Amino acid sequence: ESGITRPKGYNVSFHCNPEMEKHHFGVTHPMKPWRLTLSKSLIYSYGMSFAMDNYVSRAATYEELADFHSTDYLDFLGTVLPEPVPRDVENQNPDLKFNLGGSDCPLFEGLYDYCSMSAGSALDAARKICAKQSDIAIAWGGGLHHAKKAEASGFCYINDIVIAILELLRHHPRVLYIDIDVHHGDGVEEAFFSTDRVMTVSFHKYDPNNFFPGTGALDDNGPKNEQNPGAHHAVNVPLNDGITDEQYDMLFNTIISRIVEKFRPSAVALQCGADSLAGDRLGRFNLQVQGHGACVEFCKRMNLPLILFGGGGYTPRNVARAWTYETSIAIGCQDKISDVLPQHTPWRDQFRQETLFPTLEQILGEPRQNKNPPKRLQEIVNHVSEQLRFVQA
Numbered sequence: 294e295s296g297i298t299r300p301k302g303y304n305v306s307f308h309c310n311p312e313m314e315k316h317h318f319g320v321t322h323p324m325k326p327w328r329l330t331l332s333k334s335l336i337y338s339y340g341m342s343f344a345m346d347n348y349v350s351r352a353a354t355y356e357e358l359a360d361f362h363s364t365d366y367l368d369f370l371g372t373v374l375p376e377p378v379p380r381d382v383e384n385q386n387p388d389l390k391f392n393l394g395g396s397d398c399p400l401f402e403g404l405y406d407y408c409s410m411s412a413g414s415a416l417d418a419a420r421k422i423c424a425k426q427s428d429i430a431i432a433w434g435g436g437l438h439h440a441k442k443a444e445a446s447g448f449c450y451i452n453d454i455v456i457a458i459l460e461l462l463r464h465h466p467r468v469l470y471i472d473i474d475v476h477h478g479d480g481v482e483e484a485f486f487s488t489d490r491v492m493t494v495s496f497h498k499y500d501p502n503n504f505f506p507g508t509g510a511l512d513d514n515g516p517k518n519e520q521n522p523g524a525h526h527a528v529n530v531p532l533n534d535g536i537t538d539e540q541y542d543m544l545f546n547t548i549i550s551r552i553v554e555k556f557r558p559s560a561v562a563l564q565c566g567a568d569s570l571a572g573d574r575l576g577r578f579n580l581q582v583q584g585h586g587a588c589v590e591f592c593k594r595m596n597l598p599l600i601l602f603g604g605g606g607y608t609p610r611n612v613a614r615a616w617t618y619e620t621s622i623a624i625g626c627q628d629k630i631s632d633v634l635p636q637h638t639p640w641r642d643q644f645r646q647e648t649l650f651p652t653l654e655q656i657l658g659e660p661r662q663n664k665n666p667p668k669r670l671q672e673i674v675n676h677v678s679e680q681l682r683f684v685q686a
């Protein structure tokens with residue numbers, strides 16, 4: 294008896310496509326669709342599927358993808374074949390077509406299907422929100438925030454988030470996009486650069502020379518031309534290595550409250566990239582499952598229709614912990630689930646510690662040095678507050 298029950302009068306929907314998990318970027322590539330398998334298995338082991346509406350999402354159609362992407366790009370994506378010998382990091386072809394086929398965005402068997410499935414689950418989530426059939430819709434297989442209109446980037450080929458937000462905009466006057474992946478949400482920011490109907494906010498590690506994608510400075514806030522409706526509608530929160538739960542939550546709560554007050558969104562899209570967790574293979578932060586989840590909890594408390602997307606996350610056991618805890622927050626059973634992973638959890642030994650909330654010491658041995666002085670965090674809050682003076686609903 295798990296004690297997990299369906300929240301009364303509150304609907305959470307869960308959108309996934311198990312076929313997605315069968316795809317592989319290559320043995321050395323950090324993006325492992327297996328993390329989706331591990332996450333789902335932990336979510337189901339806790340008995341959460343009984344408290345949600347579970348959907349096997351369909352693949353998005355060509356026309357749905359073309360809502361954002363150029364047909365030239367989609368046609369190429371649909372016809373390229375995997376390379377017989379994958380390129381390694383040293384042996385990159387500098388003029389890749391649409392940035393496809395390098396080490397970040399390799400060509401693999403079933404690539405087009407993988408992309409359309411990710412977009413399909415995001416789009417299904419958006420449609421459930423628009424139909425008011427879900428209060429929170431979850432698409433952990435989505436969240437691929439770097440993809441551009443006619444270019445693949447940073448493990449992302451199709452921008453499922455942009456496609457889902459375009460769907461929300463058919464029914465909602467204003468959408469707030471929040472991105473807690475450790476990387477800058479550049480593709481989503483760029484897609485809505487010139488509109489005042491979407492406000493984008495990304496929290497990320499920022500180092501223009503040494504951290505991907507190198508964009509997202511504090512004063513990159515949209516078009517510089519005041520006549521452009523998109524001016525001031527991009528918020529960037531550039532951070533340094535080692536940020537802690539307490540600091541991150543202070544920033545998140547302060548910044549998001551002020552944005553909601555001014556922008557008055559009618560729906561929220563939250564990208565929950567789990568590479569901002571401590572111990573991530575690519576990330577640099579010291580966030581714990583609790584701190585990452587606190588962002589989801591904060592968004593839920595705003596009481597607006599909400600989509601939760603996945604995103605990055607390169608240490609699968611921690612990705613599974615975070616997305617499981619965040620699913621429990623969506624359902625509202627976070628206080629009822631046991632800190633000890635259910636005994637019958639498949640691949641239980643993969644988790645190393647048997648708890649949902651390992652300590653920083655358990656994750657890292659020694660925590661990463663925190664390079665975010667309080668003075669810098671205050672500067673960020675001040676800048677965003679100034680910026681918001683130019684924003685109104």
Ligand code: V1P
Pocket residue numbers: 321322323396397436437438439447448449474476477504505566568575604605606
């Ligand atoms: O740094 C780069 C390359 C080098 N420049 C020419 C670009 N790429 C990064 C890409 C990170 C993508 C993150 C995606 C997401 O935000 C959303 C799903 O999480 C990169 C890194 C790195 N450490 O930043 N690529 C790889 N590592 C990589 C490693 C092994 C094999 C293939 C790629």
Ligand code: CA
Pocket residue numbers: 472473474475476477478495496497
């Ligand atoms: Ca981010």
Ligand code: ZN
Pocket residue numbers: 474475476566568604605606
């Ligand atoms: Zn990332």
